[in-house]
Structure formats: C-alpha cells, structure tokens
Amino acid sequence: MTRFDGSVDFSTLQDEGDLAPVRSGHRIVANSRSVIQQYWAMAFRWRKPLLATVIGFILAGIIVTFLMTPQYTASSLIEIAREGNRIAPVQGVEREATDQDLEFYQTQYGLLQSNELAESVVDELKLADNAAFFDMFGVRPQGRNADGVLDPAKREARRKQAGEALLKRISINPVRLSRLVNVSFTSPDRVLSAKIVNAWVKRFIRTTLERRYEATSYARSFLESRLGQLRTRVEESERQLVDFASRERLINIPAADGAKGAGGGERSILAENLAALNAELTQAEADRIRQGSRLDSARNGAVPEALQNTAIAGLRQRRAELAAEYQKMMVQFEPQYPAAQALKSQIDKLDESISREQSRVSESIRNNYRDSSVREAELGRNVDRLKNELLDQRRRTIQYNIYQREADTNRQLYDALLQRYKEIGVASGVGVNNISVVDEADVPTRPSSPRLLLNLILSIIAGLGAGALLVFILEQTADAFDDPAQVGEELHIPLLGVTPKVPENATNEAILDRKSSLTEAYLSVETNLRFSTNHGLPRSLSVTSSRPAEGKSTTALAVATLLARAGKRVLLVDGDMRKPSLHVRLGLVNTAGLSDYLVGARPLGELLHKVDRFGLTAMPSGPQPPNAAELLVSDRFGEVVAELCEQFDHVVIDSPPIMGLADALLIGSRVEGVLFAIQAHGISRRMATVALQRLRNAHVRVFGGVLVRFETKRSHLGYGYDYGYGYGREGDLAEDAKA
Structure with a gap:
C-alpha cells in the first residue's frame, strides 16, 4: 500500500506479483534518471561550445535589439x-x-x-x-x-x-x-x-x-414589391367573389355571434329563412298535436274548455239547484204536479242550453285542430321548398367558397407581409448598432519593440537550442574516450582503472606520494590485476598503447612501483628501443641495456640497475638497434624474459606503441599478457579498436585497459571518478612543477 507521504509500504505486498509493479516503476525511474544523467554529462562534457554558442546568441540578440527600428x-x-x-x-x-x-x-x-x-x-x-x-x-x-x-x-x-x-x-x-x-x-x-x-x-x-x-x-424593397402583388391579388379575388355572388344571386348576411356558415363568416338568407320556418313548423306540429289531444278529449265528452266555461258552469249550477228542488218536490208530489212539471221544463231547457254550449265548444276545438293541421301542412311545404332551394344554393356555393377561401388567404398573406413591413421600418429607424468602441487608441508613449528582455530570453532559448544541436553533432562526431564506460562498450575489454591527469613534470612525485590521487588510481589497477590470472598477479606483463606519448610509460612505472611497495622483487624493463624514455624518468644512463643483451654484447648482470627511489630494479633499452623487431623476434628475447622471471617476482616491460610497429606484438607474445593504456579525451576510439584488433590477431592476451589522464571537469559523468581526497597534494605538485 502507499503511505500518505507517497512512499510504498512493502510489508503489505504478499508475493512477487505484488512487487512486480513496484519494481517496474523503479526501473522506469532509474532509466529516466540514467537518460537525464547521460544528457547532463553530454552537456557538461561540451560545456565550453555550449556556453560559447549561448553567449554568441545573447550578444547577437543585444546587437540586433539596438540596431532594430523602434516600433x-x-x-x-x-x-x-x-x-x-x-x-x-x-x-x-x-x-x-x-x-x-x-x-x-x-x-x-x-x-x-x-x-x-x-x-x-x-x-x-x-x-x-x-x-x-x-x-x-x-x-x-x-x-x-x-x-x-x-x-x-x-x-x-x-x-x-x-x-x-x-x-x-x-x-x-x-x-x-x-x-x-x-x-x-x-x-x-x-x-x-x-x-x-x-x-x-x-x-x-x-x-x-x-x-x-x-x-x-x-x-x-422586396416586401414592397410583394405587397403590391398581393394587393392586386386580394382585389381580384374579392372582385371575383362579389361578381360570382351577384351572378348566382347568392345573398349572404353576417353571421350572428361569430357563427360560421357555408360562406365562412356569413350566412345566406335561405339558410336564415329555412331555420325560421323550421322553427315555426316545429311549433305548428306541437300545436296540432295539442289540438288533436283536445279533440280526442271532446269526443270522449271530457272537454276541459267546457269545464272551464263560466256560462256552462252557471247553467250547470242552476240545473243542479232545480234538480235538487225537483227531487224534494218528488218526495211530496207526483211528476204531473204542475209545479213539478214547471221545474222539469226548466231543467230540460237548461240541459238544452248546456248541450248547445258544449256543442259550440267542441266545434271550436275541431276548427282549431283543422286550422293547426292546415298551417302545419303549409309550413311543411314551405320548409321542403326552402330545403330544395338551399341544396341548390349550396351546390352553387361550392365555387363561391373556393373564391371566398382564395380571397381570405390572399388577405391573410397581405396582412402578414404588411405587418412585417411595418416592423422592418420601425427596426431600421430605432435599431442600435451591435458594435461599440470601449477604448479608443491613444498615441503610444513607449515603443512596443524591440524589447531587450524578451529578445534576451529568446536569444538564450535559441542559443540553448543551437548549442544542444551543436553538442549533439559534436557528440556524434567525437571519437575520443570521454566516458570510462566507453572502454568496455567500444573495446570490449575490462576497465582496470581510471587515472587522473597530472602535469607531465610532476608524475614521478605523484607516484612516489602514497597519498596522491594518481597513486590511489594505480592502486586500483594493481588490485584488479590480481584477478586477471588464476595465480594472482601476472609474473610478466607489458604496458603498451595505440600511439606514442599516451601514458604507457607512466603506467608501467606506477604499476612496477606499487608492486615493489608490496615487498615484491620487481624489474622494470624499457622495451621501447626506438624511442626510450624510462631512463630519463629514473635518472639512469642509456649506454647499455636490453638491446646489448639481445645482440650478445653484454651479460645480463651489467644491465640491471637498482633504483632505490622507487624501490625497484630497472633495465634501460640500450642503444637503438638498426631493426628492433628482428631482435625481439629472436629466441634470445624469450629466454631473457624467462630468466628474468626466475630472478624477480614480477617483470614489467614498457612496450612501444602498437600502431605502425610490430614490437609491441612481439613483446606481448613473450609475456603473460598486456596492459593497454588509453589516453582519455585524446586517443581516437577507432585507432584504439584497430590497435586491440592487432593484439588479438597476434593471439596476445590483454588483461584490460587503463584510462589515463582523465579529467573530471571535462566529463562530469557521475561515476565517482573524482580524486579530491582532501590531501592537497596535487595542488602542491602542480605548483612545484610550475616553479
């Protein structure tokens, strides 16, 4: 799990599957860091061209800024x-x-x-x-x-x-x-x-x-033209509508209460008359039915009008009184009684009068029924006639409605366009522009360009870009060993050590000083040599390089000195009979040496010199022979190497350079192996590769390479090749050398 500080708690990861993402993340971070370090090392290695390019661009930017016209x-x-x-x-x-x-x-x-x-x-x-x-x-x-x-x-x-x-x-x-x-x-x-x-x-x-x-x-303008066309169409359609109505005698009246008729907003007179007659016909039918009911009642003797008639009612009341009086009289008298007969006569007259009145009422009911029937029939005939006329009118109104709809449509279009025309007129008169000025431009008081600070920033950016391109080109075209890792990558040999650059006239003092960085560096070389063979330090070895003045003599002297300090009997042989230099550094005379022994001029004992200052024995190269390769290819050189290995614990030979000569190959074939000196920041990687290939072709064993004269200031690689141990000896040696 991840803690709040961003670290990873590995205690919660149970198996390799849990640890895999963490390890993958660590590898990505490590790779990214390695790439950044490589780029930083590249930039630091070529810092002088990079800084020169940036400074050049800055100066150019300043000059261009002052030459530009102010804007x-x-x-x-x-x-x-x-x-x-x-x-x-x-x-x-x-x-x-x-x-x-x-x-x-x-x-x-x-x-x-x-x-x-x-x-x-x-x-x-x-x-x-x-x-x-x-x-x-x-x-x-x-x-x-x-x-x-x-x-x-x-x-x-x-x-x-x-x-x-x-x-x-x-x-x-x-x-x-x-x-x-x-x-x-x-x-x-x-x-x-x-x-x-x-x-x-x-x-x-x-x-x-x-x-x-x-x-x-x-x-x-467009609406005006369209309005003119629509106005003409409206007039024509309305005129056509009126002419058709006049020709067909279609008379319409405005519809009441917004009612719509066949003509749209108007109704014809026929429709109005038909409606009125239809209402009267309905009323006449109801009246006729009512009169028929009265007539049926009259036939049955139950005439409501008779009951309600005051004359009949008076007569019936008088009759009832006379009938009552007659009945009383019948109790006492016979019907032939004159008074009774008189009453009977009066009652009969009253019955005749009542019958007459009832007949008159019944006749009135029959007349009313007959009149209502006649009126109903007449209204029915008129309604049928109006129906026929209205149907005929409606057949003729179809075309009228077509003209009416065309007139209404034209009128609506005309009204809509007229309204739009009025809106455009109002909008064009009172509209406000949608663009307004917030701030007007004032006369500027200061130039906007050139801007020195901006130009300097751009110059720095451009200079860094050009410098990066230059560094990339230099890195691609550079052929020197600026990185110790290049020894293994390019030459495919072990890197036994890296030695710092020391002034040429102060190398002896640096080798003799046990606390100097040079001694510490060659001590690392000696330590790595202990693992180069199955018996530890090689008994015999030669030190060579690709070209002269590459640091092989210093390497041979330093390795021999360190072996001697370990209590070993060490012999340092100057095998460069063409251009010897060890006798000068050791303070010896080169009147006799290896060449004398190889030609049989002197015995071996006369050629060995004890050098107490370095604690070793040295053999100079001797006088320069006409052809050193012929001496080295003889069996006598192999014999002397074997003899010297019996007398000394270690024999170190300062060999000539490889390129152009066969001496180094011949010497290397007679010893256990070769120590290859490589000058940092100087020797071509291609030349070193060719030199090593010559050694391999001659079947010479190469123990490894030593990168000499390495400058940390020229190659800030982050490998720890910094020899500032704080003893202050290099500074003193450099000052002594200058003095």
Whole structure:
C-alpha cells in the first residue's frame, strides 16, 4: 500500500506479483534518471561550445535589439454583440445566446481583417498617395518615377499595396470569455499607429451599419414589391367573389355571434329563412298535436274548455239547484204536479242550453285542430321548398367558397407581409448598432519593440537550442574516450582503472606520494590485476598503447612501483628501443641495456640497475638497434624474459606503441599478457579498436585497459571518478612543477 507521504509500504505486498509493479516503476525511474544523467554529462562534457554558442546568441540578440527600428503599437478595445439591441420588438432587450455565436464571432474577426476594410482605411487616410508611408514599411510603390513622384494612374495598384501592408501589421486579438476584441497596429510612427487603429475601428463600425442598412433596404424593397402583388391579388379575388355572388344571386348576411356558415363568416338568407320556418313548423306540429289531444278529449265528452266555461258552469249550477228542488218536490208530489212539471221544463231547457254550449265548444276545438293541421301542412311545404332551394344554393356555393377561401388567404398573406413591413421600418429607424468602441487608441508613449528582455530570453532559448544541436553533432562526431564506460562498450575489454591527469613534470612525485590521487588510481589497477590470472598477479606483463606519448610509460612505472611497495622483487624493463624514455624518468644512463643483451654484447648482470627511489630494479633499452623487431623476434628475447622471471617476482616491460610497429606484438607474445593504456579525451576510439584488433590477431592476451589522464571537469559523468581526497597534494605538485 502507499503511505500518505507517497512512499510504498512493502510489508503489505504478499508475493512477487505484488512487487512486480513496484519494481517496474523503479526501473522506469532509474532509466529516466540514467537518460537525464547521460544528457547532463553530454552537456557538461561540451560545456565550453555550449556556453560559447549561448553567449554568441545573447550578444547577437543585444546587437540586433539596438540596431532594430523602434516600433510603436496602438490598441483600441471594441465590443461586438451577437446582435444589435432590440428596442421596438417586445421579445426583450437583448437576444439570447445560441450555438451559432462561435460562427458569428469568427465571421466578425474575418471581416475585421478583410481587404475591403483595409483599402477603405487607405482611402480614408489617403495612404495610397503618401510616399513616406511606403518608405516606412519598405514597400516600393507602383508608379514611382525617378524623381520620387507617384503616378496617379497607378493609384489603384498602390491602394492594394497599402492595404496589404496594413493587413500584415494589424492584429485582431479577441479577449477570452468575453465579447471584447483588441485591435492593434504596429509601425515606426506612433501617431500613424493611433490614426490607423481608430480609422480601422470606425470604418468597421460604419461598414457594419451600411451592410445592415443595405440588407434592410433590400428587405423593404422586396416586401414592397410583394405587397403590391398581393394587393392586386386580394382585389381580384374579392372582385371575383362579389361578381360570382351577384351572378348566382347568392345573398349572404353576417353571421350572428361569430357563427360560421357555408360562406365562412356569413350566412345566406335561405339558410336564415329555412331555420325560421323550421322553427315555426316545429311549433305548428306541437300545436296540432295539442289540438288533436283536445279533440280526442271532446269526443270522449271530457272537454276541459267546457269545464272551464263560466256560462256552462252557471247553467250547470242552476240545473243542479232545480234538480235538487225537483227531487224534494218528488218526495211530496207526483211528476204531473204542475209545479213539478214547471221545474222539469226548466231543467230540460237548461240541459238544452248546456248541450248547445258544449256543442259550440267542441266545434271550436275541431276548427282549431283543422286550422293547426292546415298551417302545419303549409309550413311543411314551405320548409321542403326552402330545403330544395338551399341544396341548390349550396351546390352553387361550392365555387363561391373556393373564391371566398382564395380571397381570405390572399388577405391573410397581405396582412402578414404588411405587418412585417411595418416592423422592418420601425427596426431600421430605432435599431442600435451591435458594435461599440470601449477604448479608443491613444498615441503610444513607449515603443512596443524591440524589447531587450524578451529578445534576451529568446536569444538564450535559441542559443540553448543551437548549442544542444551543436553538442549533439559534436557528440556524434567525437571519437575520443570521454566516458570510462566507453572502454568496455567500444573495446570490449575490462576497465582496470581510471587515472587522473597530472602535469607531465610532476608524475614521478605523484607516484612516489602514497597519498596522491594518481597513486590511489594505480592502486586500483594493481588490485584488479590480481584477478586477471588464476595465480594472482601476472609474473610478466607489458604496458603498451595505440600511439606514442599516451601514458604507457607512466603506467608501467606506477604499476612496477606499487608492486615493489608490496615487498615484491620487481624489474622494470624499457622495451621501447626506438624511442626510450624510462631512463630519463629514473635518472639512469642509456649506454647499455636490453638491446646489448639481445645482440650478445653484454651479460645480463651489467644491465640491471637498482633504483632505490622507487624501490625497484630497472633495465634501460640500450642503444637503438638498426631493426628492433628482428631482435625481439629472436629466441634470445624469450629466454631473457624467462630468466628474468626466475630472478624477480614480477617483470614489467614498457612496450612501444602498437600502431605502425610490430614490437609491441612481439613483446606481448613473450609475456603473460598486456596492459593497454588509453589516453582519455585524446586517443581516437577507432585507432584504439584497430590497435586491440592487432593484439588479438597476434593471439596476445590483454588483461584490460587503463584510462589515463582523465579529467573530471571535462566529463562530469557521475561515476565517482573524482580524486579530491582532501590531501592537497596535487595542488602542491602542480605548483612545484610550475616553479
């Protein structure tokens, strides 16, 4: 798990599967760090060319900055609304944002950089006839003669030239997340910059208004023509409607309470009459049914009118009184009694009167029933007639309705266009432009360029880029050993040690000083040599290099000295019979040496010299023979090496260089192996590879390589090859050498 500080708690990881991501992450970090170290080492190794390149670019930037003509930038801030504020419509003051805003603003930015706008500014400021304007921007105007006068006939071409010059220097910068746009212009003339920006903005606003007015004028003209056409169509359709109604005698009246008839908003007289007669017919049918019911009642003797008739009621009351009186009389008298007969006669007359009145009421009911039936029949005939007439009228009204709908449609179109025409007229009269100036351009007081600090930063960046490219090229073309790791990568031999660079005249003192960095470095070489054979330190070895003066003699002397300090009997032989140097460093005379023994001139004992200063025995090379290779190829050289190995614990031979000579190959074949000295920062890797290949072809064993004269300042590699142990000996030795 991961702790809060970002470290990893490995105690919670149970198996290798849990540890795999962590190890992978560590490898990635290590690889990244290794790559960074390699790049840093590369930059440090070539720091002088890199610094020289950066400094050169900085100086060039400073010089160019002071040689540049000051440029002045004037800026104006404008606001571009999505659409002009609406005053006349009732939809609101400002229009809501839509997804087309981006397209709209990009269009506006494009219009701000149009050729037409630039040329209109040229015309407004009369720049096409201003020769100083063209000279200011380094443009050769069209039509200029030898005297510098501008030809009026070429004014249109100069107008385009001036517009192109303005467009190259105008800058349109929208302010992010706003409707503001910054319009700026840069020129050597501060006053001209302000004039051009202000003219540019005002001309853009004027052009926008003109474009809007032209669009409104076109719309008004189009609507006027359409209104004229629709007006004519409305008149024709209404005239056609009226003519058809007159010809077909279709008389309509306005519909009551908004009711719609066949004619749309009107109803015909026939329909009105039919409706009225139909209502009367319904009423007549009800009256006839009511009269029929009364008639049936009268036939059954139950006439309501008779019961309600006052005369009949009076007669019946009188009869009832007489009948009651008659019944009383019948109790006492006989029907023939005169008084009784008189009463009977009166009752009979009353019955006749009642019967007469009832007959009159029944006749009245029959008359009413007959009248209602006749009226119902008459109304029914009239309704049928009106129905037939209305059906016929409706058949003729189909075409009338077609004309009516055409007239209504034309009227609606005409009204809609007329309303739109009025809205456009109002909007064009009270609309507000959607572009406004927030800040006008002022005359700049300080130049906008050149800017020394910015140019220095750009120069440094460019210098670093060029320096990085130069370092890459130098690294690819460099053929020296600047990295100790290159010894194993390029030569495929073990690296036994790396020795620091010491002044040439102070190497002996550094070797004799047990605390010097050189001694410490060769002590590492000696330690690694102990593992080069199965019996430890080799009994015999030679030290060689690819070319002369590469540090092999110093290496041979240092290795022999360190072996002697270990209590070993060590013999140091100068095997370079062509250009010997050890006798000088050891303070010996080279009157007799190895060459004398090989030719049999002197015995071996006379050629060995004890060097107490270094604690070893030395054999000089002796006089230079005519052909050293012939001496080395003889059996006598192998015999002397074997004899010396019996007398001494270790025999170290300073061999000649490999390239161009066979001496080093012959010596190497007679010893156990060769120690290969490689000069850091000097020897070509290709030459060292060829030299080693010669040793391998001769079947000479190579114990390893020693990278000599290594400078940590020239190769900051992070490998720890820094020999500053704090003893202060190298500084003293260098000062003594200089003295």
